[in-house]
Amino acid sequence: MRLFIAxxxxxxxxxxxxxxxxxxxxxxxxxxxxxxxxxxFLGEVDDEMRExxxxxxxxxxxxxxxxxxxxxxxxxxxxxxxxxxxxxxxEQLLTKLAExxxxxxxxxxxxxxxxxxxxxxTLARFREPAGREVAAFLEKHQRLELPTVKVREFVLFxxxxxxxxxxxxxxxxxxxxxxxxxxxxxxx
Numbered sequence: 001m002r003l004f005i006a007x008x009x010x011x012x013x014x015x016x017x018x019x020x021x022x023x024x025x026x027x028x029x030x031x032x033x034x035x036x037x038x039x040x041f042l043g044e045v046d047d048e049m050r051e052x053x054x055x056x057x058x059x060x061x062x063x064x065x066x067x068x069x070x071x072x073x074x075x076x077x078x079x080x081x082x083x084x085x086x087x088x089x090x091e092q093l094l095t096k097l098a099e100x101x102x103x104x105x106x107x108x109x110x111x112x113x114x115x116x117x118x119x120x121x122t123l124a125r126f127r128e129p130a131g132r133e134v135a136a137f138l139e140k141h142q143r144l145e146l147p148t149v150k151v152r153e154f155v156l157f158x159x160x161x162x163x164x165x166x167x168x169x170x171x172x173x174x175x176x177x178x179x180x181x182x183x184x185x186x187x188x
Contacts, residue, residue: 001158003045007155009121013149015032017032017123020086024084024124024134028127035122036157037120039102039117040112053104056105057101057172060097060100061177062097064151065094067119069144072084072085073138081126083124084126086146094119156173
């Protein structure tokens with residue numbers, strides 16, 4: 001199975017993100033149902049390794065948290081964009097979750113990228129850079145406001161490749177701790 005670990009977004013947020021689509025030459029916009037926050041891409045994993053990974057992911061204990069969106073950007077840079085994204089504010093508990101997921105994946109001998117975790121939602125990909133149009137998009141959406149997302153679980157997904165594109169299928173959900181039980185209810 002081709003797998004990845006991600007945070008699913010609510011339908012309302014996905015619809016708002018899909019509403020940002022505009023005419024940019026060469027843009028391949030991510031389908032609404034595939035918008036998510038990737039914590040770890042795993043690639044092809046056999047059934048035995050998937051079971052071991054599932055056990056490791058069940059061991060993750062960390063509180064739920066809120067995601068706050070923080071504008072738009074692109075990789076590798078705005079002059080030669082290959083990926084257009086919406087960023088997320090630095091959130092300590094998100095970073096902690098990403099690190100715990102990474103450790104679980106590595107403990108199963110599944111290779112991981114060396115790049116540091118950069119929380120973002122991919123909106124579009126480009127085969128050929130469209131710098132001018134992307135710059136206009138970034139300028140227009142630099143103060144993008146979206147609803148806060150309450151994260152209470154993360155998900156192991158299968159990515160099934162079809163002639164029509166990838167289909168993301170939830171394999172298993174992993175709940176996070178309720179914030180009230182962790183003394184993080186905001187009543188301090």
